[in-house]
Amino acid sequence: MRFSPSGQIYGGIIRLPDQGFLVVRGFPLADRTLVPILTRVPPDTNHIIDQPDLEMTSNSRDEVAIGENDGRVEPPAPTASVDESYNAGDKTPTFQLGKVDKRSSWFDLPPTRVAAHRNGTIYAAFIAIHGYDAPSKQMIGDIVVVRGRRDANTHLLVLADLVDRRDRTIGNRIETDARFPYDPDVLSTVACCLGQQRYQASLSIAIDPMDSAKVYLAWADLRQGVYTLHVRSSTDSGSKWSEDIWAKPSATNPALAVDDSGVLGFLFQQVTDQKSGQEWVTELERSGSQPLILAKTPALEPTRDFDPYIGDYVELHAVGKRFYGVFSANNTPDRS
Numbered sequence: 001m002r003f004s005p006s007g008q009i010y011g012g013i014i015r016l017p018d019q020g021f022l023v024v025r026g027f028p029l030a031d032r033t034l035v036p037i038l039t040r041v042p043p044d045t046n047h048i049i050d051q052p053d054l055e056m057t058s059n060s061r062d063e064v065a066i067g068e069n070d071g072r073v074e075p076p077a078p079t080a081s082v083d084e085s086y087n088a089g090d091k092t093p094t095f096q097l098g099k100v101d102k103r104s105s106w107f108d109l110p111p112t113r114v115a116a117h118r119n120g121t122i123y124a125a126f127i128a129i130h131g132y133d134a135p136s137k138q139m140i141g142d143i144v145v146v147r148g149r150r151d152a153n154t155h156l157l158v159l160a161d162l163v164d165r166r167d168r169t170i171g172n173r174i175e176t177d178a179r180f181p182y183d184p185d186v187l188s189t190v191a192c193c194l195g196q197q198r199y200q201a202s203l204s205i206a207i208d209p210m211d212s213a214k215v216y217l218a219w220a221d222l223r224q225g226v227y228t229l230h231v232r233s234s235t236d237s238g239s240k241w242s243e244d245i246w247a248k249p250s251a252t253n254p255a256l257a258v259d260d261s262g263v264l265g266f267l268f269q270q271v272t273d274q275k276s277g278q279e280w281v282t283e284l285e286r287s288g289s290q291p292l293i294l295a296k297t298p299a300l301e302p303t304r305d306f307d308p309y310i311g312d313y314v315e316l317h318a319v320g321k322r323f324y325g326v327f328s329a330n331n332t333p334d335r336s
Contacts, residue, residue: 002054004062006089009034012052012066018042021049023066023095025088037088038095047071050110057116057157062089063150065157067112067124070097080108080126086155100146100159102170105130109141109180109201111313117212120149123238124159125205125217128171132182139182143175143219145205145238162238174232174241178221194227194252195271195280195299196309202229206256206264209318213237216245216264218254223247229254231266246285255316257323263287265323267316271299280310282327297330 001011010025011034020041024034042049053067063086070081078101085095101108105128112126124146131140148159162172181199183192192198201220208214215238218231229248232241251270258264266285271278278299284292314327 002056002064004056004064004089005058005060006062008062008089010054010056010062010064010088012054012068014050014052019048021052021068023052023054023064023083023088025062037093038083038085042071051112053111053113055114055116057084057114057122057150058120059118062087064088065114065116065122065124067114067126069108069110069112070099071107078103078105078108078128080112080124080128082112082114082124082157082159084157086150086157096156098157098159100124100171101126101128101144103128103130103167105141106132109139109203111201111203113203113205115205115207115215117207118209119212121147121207121212121237122149122157122159123147123205123207123215125203125219127178127180127201127203127219129180131177133179136179137181137183138179138222140177140179142173143178143203143217143221144171144173145215145217146171147238172238174217175219175221175230178219180221181227192307193304193309194250195278196304197252197269198307198309198312199227200252200308200312202252202254202313204254204256206258208258208262209260210262214258214262216256216258217241218256218266218268220252220254223249226250227252229268229270231256231264233264245287253311253314253327255314255325257316257318259318259321259323261321263289263318263321265316265318267294267314267323267325267327269310269314269327280329282314282329284316284323284325286323294325294327295329298332302330302332
């Protein structure tokens with residue numbers, strides 16, 4: 001959910017039982033429910049719309065962009081998509097849906113993450129799968145970033161400014177042939193487990209609010225068989241990228257944010273081995289500061305009876321020079 005310049009709340013949700021995708025809005029103090037302004041239902045049970053990630057894209061008017069995985073076309077086909085509206089505050093707003101994966105990928109993993117700058121620059125990131133290694137039960141894919149802005153005449157969001165130097169296709173591949181666990185025989189095709197948490201696509205992107213050319217990306221893939229989080233940076237609007245700023249083994253659920261002084265915050269959850277057993281450690285890293293441990297909880301109790309065990313993502317925002325976040329963790333009381 002996000003607040004808009006008009007003071008309204010906007011949210012993107014998936015609704016059961018029809019797996020319908022809704023964008024809703026409303027004034028938080030009004031005595032009425034949030035009103036749907038976009039409703040989409042998959043045409044049949046073989047299709048799915050997943051993981052809406054809503055961002056406000058303007059500081060002056062109610063414009064939204066929602067990253068989503070739109071699997072309405074059977075694979076092989078790109079599924080990373082962005083639903084967007086330049087007049088989301090109108091009585092009957094207009095929405096446009098666009099596929100952001102321009103390659104002939106098999107499909108894209110669930111998250112399509114969007115980040116917007118106050119000057120109108122918009123980035124989106126996704127994970128494009130193009131192969132499968134059956135013996136190792138691993139998917140093979142690329143980490144891709146696109147960039148653009150809204151066309152002043154058509155009002156359409158055009159994410160075509162980043163072209164990969166290797167294949168001259170829209171979308172810069174930050175990492176190629178990355179590997180991701182995928183076991184078709186376990187937990188409805190989602191491989192398990194990292195501290196009882198299913199392996200899920202981990203992805204986050206953030207922009208420096210003072211400089212739209214500075215952008216940061218976090219994702220997780222397998223390195224020597226270990227699910228590892230990576231954070232990298234670009235200072236030229238996503239064309240060239242650094243090596244890892246942080247690399248966190250046995251970790252998942254990344255969230256990035258940059259405060260008004262340019263400090264990068266990185267919230268994540270990591271499984272560590274302790275004498276008492278495995279623990280989930282929720283940590284906030286900040287560039288130039290010591291790490292801040294937010295929670296340490298047992299990783300193997302209580303026993304998992306639901307997926308995902310601790311949730312598939314966390315949230316982090318920067319307001320001024322403060323960071324605000326939310327995450328899930330074991331809440332068993334420590335009575336000692």
